[in-house]
Amino acid sequence: MKSISHYQVFRESTTNVAQVDSWKELSAAVSEGYSKVIWVIDSKIRRHIPFNLTDRVIELDGGDEGKSLEVFYWLVGQFSNQELDRKGHVVTIGGGSVSDLAGFAASVYLRGVSFSIVPSTLLSLIDASIGGKNGINFKQFKNQLGTIYQPKSIYYFPEILNQLPPEEMADGFAEIIKYGLILDAGLFQELSNQNLHEIMIDKASLQKIIYRCIIHKSTIVKEDPFEENKRRILNFGHTVGHAIESIYGLSHGKSVGLGMLFAAKMSESYYHVNLGFTGQVQKVLGLYKLPTGLESFSAMAIYEKIKADKKREGDAIFFILLKELGKASIEKMSLDKLKEYLIKAEQEKWMLS
Numbered sequence: 001m002k003s004i005s006h007y008q009v010f011r012e013s014t015t016n017v018a019q020v021d022s023w024k025e026l027s028a029a030v031s032e033g034y035s036k037v038i039w040v041i042d043s044k045i046r047r048h049i050p051f052n053l054t055d056r057v058i059e060l061d062g063g064d065e066g067k068s069l070e071v072f073y074w075l076v077g078q079f080s081n082q083e084l085d086r087k088g089h090v091v092t093i094g095g096g097s098v099s100d101l102a103g104f105a106a107s108v109y110l111r112g113v114s115f116s117i118v119p120s121t122l123l124s125l126i127d128a129s130i131g132g133k134n135g136i137n138f139k140q141f142k143n144q145l146g147t148i149y150q151p152k153s154i155y156y157f158p159e160i161l162n163q164l165p166p167e168e169m170a171d172g173f174a175e176i177i178k179y180g181l182i183l184d185a186g187l188f189q190e191l192s193n194q195n196l197h198e199i200m201i202d203k204a205s206l207q208k209i210i211y212r213c214i215i216h217k218s219t220i221v222k223e224d225p226f227e228e229n230k231r232r233i234l235n236f237g238h239t240v241g242h243a244i245e246s247i248y249g250l251s252h253g254k255s256v257g258l259g260m261l262f263a264a265k266m267s268e269s270y271y272h273v274n275l276g277f278t279g280q281v282q283k284v285l286g287l288y289k290l291p292t293g294l295e296s297f298s299a300m301a302i303y304e305k306i307k308a309d310k311k312r313e314g315d316a317i318f319f320i321l322l323k324e325l326g327k328a329s330i331e332k333m334s335l336d337k338l339k340e341y342l343i344k345a346e347q348e349k350w351m352l353s
Contacts, residue, residue, distance in 0.1 A: 016154070017156070020156070034088055037088070038056050039091050039092075040075070041057055043062075066098075068137060069138065100143070104136055104146055104149075107147040114151075115151055116155065121168055122164065122210075126217065131231075169196060180326070182322070184212070185325040190209075236263060236328055241260070261293075267323070296352075299339070299345065299346040313332075316333060
């Protein structure tokens with residue numbers, strides 16, 4: 001091979017994460033400097049938005065079923081119909097499924113228009129909105145088509161979160177528990193000494209936890225934006241969790257919680273130590289109204305889903321384990337080895353309630 005030329009391109013971006021305390025403040029913040037702003041809003045929360053944006057609002061149904069090629073085609077068609085140009089801006093208000101879809105559409109429409117996110121769920125605020133992962137599902141597999149394209153801004157609006165029911169807050173706490181397990185043993189201990197009800201009524205404590213998680217994730221994304229190394233630890237609980245979500249129809253947070261339970265038990269088996277990970281994870285999941293087991297667990301059904309996981313590289317996959325509380329380890333293991341652990345989990349009833 002004869003080299004002709006080579007060049008290197010770096011695309012730098014900055015995402016501002018800020019708290020806003022009124023709809024007026026939010027509207028002013030997202031509108032400045034753009035030729036047009038289009039709002040993509042989860043239809044379930046449109047009625048809670050007091051100002052009139054009807055001329056440039058696109059409503060869609062949130063939920064994982066909306067992250068499809070069909071809805072994606074429809075959404076970029078709406079961008080075109082409303083004559084969104086390269087100087088325009090997309091603002092999403094909704095959970096992670098809405099920002100995943102709209103962020104993906106924004107990242108490819110006209111080769112990329114800027115977008116911002118106003119999370120309407122705790123799960124989205126402390127996890128899905130941060131880091132630029134956008135995408136849709138394809139052929140029954142999660143997030144198979146997507147981009148890493150950073151939002152311009154992420155706005156934490158306490159008024160929205162304060163309206164969430166306990167079940168939706170519990171979903172978000174699955175990811176908060178994850179941060180404690182992989183990065184912040186002190187946070188995990190704090191969670192162990194409280195419960196969902198106590199934190200929900202203590203708004204000051206909740207806000208401190210939210211800030212803490214935002215800083216944890218944004219720090220890792222800054223260090224490893226394209227998930228080439230350390231950012232992989234954020235997938236703790238997600239490899240098995242995504243499979244559980246797809247097979248058993250549980251919410252993302254509940255599924256990730258069970259995925260963390262599997263990973264905790266596997267950590268003890270893999271490293272041949274007994275540090276009580278499993279019992280501690282079970283206890284904290286229960287405190288935050290998350291399931292601590294399944295009625296049935298099929299190793300081969302889980303394995304078939306994992307074979308299509310994005311983290312797979314040939315016949316191996318990156319799997320995140322715990323060496324100690326607050327310290328995660330990235331292990332590249334063969335799919336056959338992981339299948340052995342899944343079969344062991346089924347035989348020894350690791351995951352049964």
